Amino acid sequence: xxxxxxxxxxxxxxxxxxxxxxxxxxxxxxxxxxxxxxxxxxxxxxxxxxxxxxxxxxxxxxxxxxxxxxxxxxxxxxxxxxxxxxxxxxxxxxxxxxxxxxxxxxxxxxxxxxxxxxxxxxxxxxxxxxxxxxxxxxxxxxxxxxxxxxxxxxxxxxxxxxxxxxxxxxxxxxxxxxxxxxxxxxxxxxxxxxxxxxxxxxxxxxxxxxxxxxxxxxxxxxxxxxxxxxxxxxxxxxxxxxxxxxxxxxxxxxxxxxxxxxxxxxxxxxxxxxxxxxxxxxxxxxxxxxxxxxxx
Amino acid sequence: xxxxxxxxxxxxxxxxxxxxxxxxxxxxxxxxxxxxxxxxxxxxxxxxxxxxxxxxxxxxxxxxxxxxxxxxxxxxxxxxxxxxxxxxxxxxxxxxxxxxxxxxxxxxxxxxxxxxxxxxxxxxxxxxxxxxxxxxxxxxxxxxxxxxxxxxxxxxxxxxxxxxxxxxxxxxxxxxxxxxxxxxxxxxxxxxxxxxxxxxxxxxxxxxxxxxxxxxxxxxxxxxxxxxxxxxxxxxxxxxxxxxxxxxxxxxxxxxxxxxxxxxxxxxxxxxxxxxxxxxxxxxxxxxxxxxxxxxxxxxxxxxxxxxxxxxxxxxxxxxxxxxxxxxxxxxxxxxxxxxxxxxxxxxxxxxxxxxxxxxxx
Numbered sequence: 001x002x003x004x005x006x007x008x009x010x011x012x013x014x015x016x017x018x019x020x021x022x023x024x025x026x027x028x029x030x031x032x033x034x035x036x037x038x039x040x041x042x043x044x045x046x047x048x049x050x051x052x053x054x055x056x057x058x059x060x061x062x063x064x065x066x067x068x069x070x071x072x073x074x075x076x077x078x079x080x081x082x083x084x085x086x087x088x089x090x091x092x093x094x095x096x097x098x099x100x101x102x103x104x105x106x107x108x109x110x111x112x113x114x115x116x117x118x119x120x121x122x123x124x125x126x127x128x129x130x131x132x133x134x135x136x137x138x139x140x141x142x143x144x145x146x147x148x149x150x151x152x153x154x155x156x157x158x159x160x161x162x163x164x165x166x167x168x169x170x171x172x173x174x175x176x177x178x179x180x181x182x183x184x185x186x187x188x189x190x191x192x193x194x195x196x197x198x199x200x201x202x203x204x205x206x207x208x209x210x211x212x213x214x215x216x217x218x219x220x221x222x223x224x225x226x227x228x229x230x231x232x233x234x235x236x237x238x239x240x241x242x243x244x245x246x247x248x249x250x251x252x253x254x255x256x257x258x259x260x261x262x263x264x265x266x267x268x269x270x271x272x273x274x275x276x277x278x279x280x281x282x283x284x285x286x287x288x289x290x291x292x293x294x295x296x
Numbered sequence: 297x298x299x300x301x302x303x304x305x306x307x308x309x310x311x312x313x314x315x316x317x318x319x320x321x322x323x324x325x326x327x328x329x330x331x332x333x334x335x336x337x338x339x340x341x342x343x344x345x346x347x348x349x350x351x352x353x354x355x356x357x358x359x360x361x362x363x364x365x366x367x368x369x370x371x372x373x374x375x376x377x378x379x380x381x382x383x384x385x386x387x388x389x390x391x392x393x394x395x396x397x398x399x400x401x402x403x404x405x406x407x408x409x410x411x412x413x414x415x416x417x418x419x420x421x422x423x424x425x426x427x428x429x430x431x432x433x434x435x436x437x438x439x440x441x442x443x444x445x446x447x448x449x450x451x452x453x454x455x456x457x458x459x460x461x462x463x464x465x466x467x468x469x470x471x472x473x474x475x476x477x478x479x480x481x482x483x484x485x486x487x488x489x490x491x492x493x494x495x496x497x498x499x500x501x502x503x504x505x506x507x508x509x510x511x512x513x514x515x516x517x518x519x520x521x522x523x524x525x526x527x528x529x530x531x532x533x534x535x536x537x538x539x540x541x542x543x544x545x546x547x548x549x550x551x552x553x554x555x556x557x558x559x560x561x562x563x564x565x566x567x568x569x570x571x572x573x574x575x576x577x578x579x580x581x582x583x584x585x586x587x588x589x590x591x592x593x594x595x596x597x598x599x600x601x602x603x604x605x606x607x608x609x610x611x612x613x614x615x616x617x618x619x620x621x622x623x624x625x626x627x628x629x630x631x632x633x634x635x636x637x638x639x640x641x642x643x644x645x646x647x648x649x650x651x652x653x654x655x656x657x658x
Contacts, residue, residue: 187379187381189377189379189381190381190383190384192348192368192375192377192381193375193377193381193382193383193442194383194394195348195367195368195369196346196368196369196373196374196375196395197369197394197395197398197442197446198369198395198398198399199394199395199398200398203398207383207385207386207394208383208385211384211385212384212385
């Protein structure tokens, strides 16, 4: 038997040592809770006290017939469908508008990013005031039009789009910053070559800019899907899920079930369902992106 | 058509001047090389002709039309960039026809031009590939092909070979020269490499710090440099520029003293006692038994047909001699370098040439 050189033996050990902190945190705070959550979802499990009974898939069967749960899935999907494409396009449009040199653009970059640093309570407070039906910022508009003010947050149709609007305003900064970084990576010579090649602005956008930032586009979409599925704070603070559960989202239902009604087992079953949904849509997005790349 | 005229062209960025009044006339079909050290403004000047940089003052004319305020796309120029600037998400074919598609050229015309360019540049096997699947030399050819299909009035090359390895650079150099003969179009070529300038140019424009130092054919610039900068920039190995002074002058005949040696020179000006720089190409020197410049050998580089002898003169100035024929020299040998028939350049203290050439004026 030949002995491996000392350095050859030490390399995997060194790698393990460097990886250990991450692996430990990852296991303790992510892997373990995920499986624990799944385990809890198989129980009738109360938040306080010791009542824990294994009930198999009974929680999931209850979910299947829970009308309110389906309602929250529909609401959440509706919210995701409004916000993800709009947010991505808006962030891209803003990034294209404010990229490059110039003092005005630099100021605008900060301005558009600034809303991201506010906490959700501030954002929802601001927008509740803006959209308020009796003393909102839009009152002069209704006066001019001579119509009755629309109670956006109390209206079955307008409540969810209003929450989406607040979310766009709040969250557009980060995807815009990601797009700005990606746009900054595109070599200037490509645009100069395109100028000499008589490319119109639209052609430049379609054939040079967009293909160059497709990876960032994919990243933004996946981050948005993961983020917007977890909508909770805005809806909880602006409408409390109303009117008539029109804005009750999955996470809010999970929160209410787990921490108001103490039904942690049932809430965990919902959380696992949400996780599967998010994973599915993210994978779908990545798969679509990859497929496009092979063709391109 | 492809005539380019610059009239007192200036460029400043804020308070910083980059180009300080350049005037130049480039005839149709001419191959002109802008050469100079980094930061001399040669690329900026090219980009001003292309329309990628604004002209601060002066006139840029192409084909007899003033172009200062004409967009780059409408100037009838095509440019080959240093890093190629190929569109990474398009195939070679798409890269090459992109410009023609944008101006609505007919499909048959596009196909014909593409075929011709691909054939000239031997790109047929690669038309379906993306740039990232090509070697450096192939990318360079695609960049040139993209320019060719446009059939521009003027081709602009911005250091196109500097990202290639030495062997490929020599090969592409001859290919571009051939291409110029074949197309007969006006070409303006920027480089910092004096060999590229000497081998490719009809005329060389030597730039330094935003000003033209001298314009002329390669051989004119080599044989009759207007100043010590041009003399030092062109030629390899570099010319020896030796500090000395004039000890006597009678008419055009003068004697210069360099490192204790008396060197007869022919000049158009200067007076006894003036500090001068004597410019001696390495190949004018031969080994002599006595007379000439006394020197001590530092390094001998054997190149087969010639050998380069790096030596130090009596007063400490370094000197390079390119010697032919056998010469068993060792480091530390004391040698005497005789001056043969070649030109002895004399530059005044302000670096301007005082040399009297066989045609008269310097």
